[in-house]
Amino acid sequence: MKNESPRTGAGFNSAEEAMSWIVGLTNFGIRPGLDRIKLLMEALGNPERRLKFIHVAGTNGKGSVCAYLTSVLRKAKYDVGTFTSPYLTSYANRLQYNGQDIDDETLLRLVNRIKPEADKLAGTEWGAPTMFEITTALALLYYGTVTFPDYVVWETGLGGRLDVTNIVSPVVTVITNVGHDHMDLLGPTIADIAREKAGIIKPGVPIVTAAGHPEAAAIIRETAESKKATLYALGDQFGFKPESIRENEQIFGFQGPFRAIQSLAVTLNGTHQLANAAVAAMTLEVLRQYYALIVDDEDLEAGLRETSWPGRLEMVSDSPRILLDGAHNPEGMEALAAALSDIYSFDRLNVMIAMMPNKNHEHSLRHILPMVDMLVITEPDFHKKMAAEDLAAVANRLKAELGGPRDIVVEPDWRRALTLLRDASSQAPAQGDTLSVVTGTLYLIADVRSWLLHGTNSEKGW
Template identity: 65%
Template sequence: MSMTNNDNNVQPLATYEEARQWIEGLVSFGIRPGMERIERLMELTGHPERRLKFIHIAGTNGKGSVCAYLTSVLLRCGYDVGTFTSPYITKFTNRFQYNGTDIPEETLLALANRLKPLVEEIADSELGSPSMFEVSTAIAILYYGTVSYPDFVVWETGLGGRMDVTNIVTPIVSVITNVGHDHMDILGDTIEAITTEKAGIIKPGVPVISAVAQPEAAAIIRDTAKAKKSSLYLLGKQFSETALKVSENEQSFRFDGLFRSIDELPITLNGAHQRTNAAVAVMTLEVMRQYYALILEDEDLREGLRSAAWPGRLEMVSQSPRILIDGAHNPEGAQSLALALTETYRYERLHLMVGMLTNKNHRDTLRHILPLVDTLVVTEPDFRKAMPSAELAELVQDLRESAGRSFELIVEPNWRQALERLQTLTEEADLAVVTGTLYLIADVRSQLLYNKDSEKGW
């Protein structure tokens, strides 16, 4: 039978914990392409997405950092900002932020109860059950469109772009950070195929900002923007950044854009890729200034960029021993990490701990990192899709000869014991790095910073 809000036999969820378990229990419905279920949820809730101004952000790497820069600057300018990101790193409520604060647990519970009968009604239809990500997206839209009413929503895609459920919205500006090798099992195995998916967020007449570097990717984005009559602002063409000062936890750059140049913008996030991410955020804000009369003072821009933080990306979570965590889970992320380890950090020996999921492009990821390490600790994330450490170690042994460096290989499936080994190994002048899937990063971060388990996940 079809269930509606009036049916007495739908049991409401009693606690936040129950609501979270109900949403995460929908994960078994997987990632199924198609917009029909989210469209139906929006229809049944009165289209709250139409009341909001979205900044839609897609890309392989750097999405979260661009979200962090934009949120930080817009808050500094005095705007109310919603920020929807994934995956979360400490707690499920991290994904739905309003003015930098997580959604209150009781609000999430109330919204889950509003959606649950509608989700069950759709599950009973030919559309099948909405997935976890679809329900999370609907909760975000209801939170921003019916509860908190921000001036802007910084809106990160979950996967791809074209068929991603976040594409239900028409934004005021679209951002495609970059394109690389990730989620190839779902998005296709060539840069062209992946770019075509990401370019799916480009909407008619909505300006696009991008830092894609590969000529074949840039061509697809340029053609899509042209076909949709959208103005394109491409890094290296309509805007650029020049490094001025680079040191650990502090760097600055000059921004040159189509509308103006801005000298000496500071950021505290590490790595050359973070200057690119910051430049993408600045160009986005410049477009919003031109098109939507955004009020943006230079001082607010500087302070907003400087105070932006993004957990789990080149984040120093311990000083004694020095432990750096970085979610470099694909080849491009590993390349950025390797560059930062060469340019930004100083150390005598480098000890690296890594854990991966089964569906990633590991050979190319490891290739960037292995030439730098003195010790490699291979472990397993505590997650259903974890790659067995023995399998990952086999791959490392395969690559060790070509890395041109002899390093010690330690295999420890239990991530907690692996972390203890890492801490013991790392002396005062050394640097320890934990990298790989964000599911491992989330656990290690919670353990080191809060000494408790994280709720990590999608």
């Protein structure tokens, strides 16, 4: 079967045209369900059946766990496909093979193969595929017909049970944790969200989890038992013990059911990254026991230490100090607050924040507001966003209850807001040590990161 469709009016002439079409499909919104992706993959020859997947779900920590797994597997000389979302710099970031983005020529060829099938589907009762469905199909074609990696590290987009990534049959399943996120789509309670995420657990496929909420942990355990999937849960079957913690280096010991490993180090900040690294180590141990994966201890140590993950407690400027962290839900904001207390030193804390409208804003702000000296509230450059004035109303209400920022500034334009944040650092008293933090939705993080590091706009999105 040819890899490229005939050059008809439906074909694209450049990768930019192809990506523009895909991104434009966001107008179809999010439509959970596997019917369209199954039909699309059948039409494309089911390339997913040729691949070994590590399927990763969870409220927070998915991206970090995927980064740890990719780094260690590559250090051990395995070829690795990595599919993640959202992306921070360009659309191609989310489809990587051995750490490199998909190239334009391959992307164009594969999208021209997908487009006619997507058009056919659009004319049926199922309707046009969504942006995420096309992107998932593109990833499966890329890995299953072009690169053929030894493992695909496969991150869910939203939830799990009805997420289109759930079309695959993994060799191991990971659920990092369960928290309050996307409650408009996944359900209003932790139990509802846990059931959706537990939907990626497959019969007989081992499951690794760090879910600490008792109700969520119980649902994951019950689902694993019902599907005869061996469960490895943080705090029960495996654990970690911090040995030393300082900025840009955390050393810990790992204890698992098969062995213990001492003095592993990660350079990602925040104690939550120790849990993420332990989850990755347990996942690799499962692959070692079940599938004869070969990862020498020195490769494990180097892979964990060398892992980087942009936009998560990332210091992007030293003068003034500007820290980026995509804490977009209560659990993420709690982790950020803990990291600020435990790792970073400062006399004054200035925070710039923007949020999406479907988040638990009050519970998020409660974790960090009492620590903040100046809060700059802005908006992401994205069609779905929470108005800065609305978020400011929440912050002012909480300030009356909790105390916190002496100054709450509303500036909807994120570039002007960033200027205000930087100016406030330069105007601080000479004896004061100011830390500026940009946090909230990853759509804001993507723009600020690209602007500060490269002086360019980002192409961030799902």
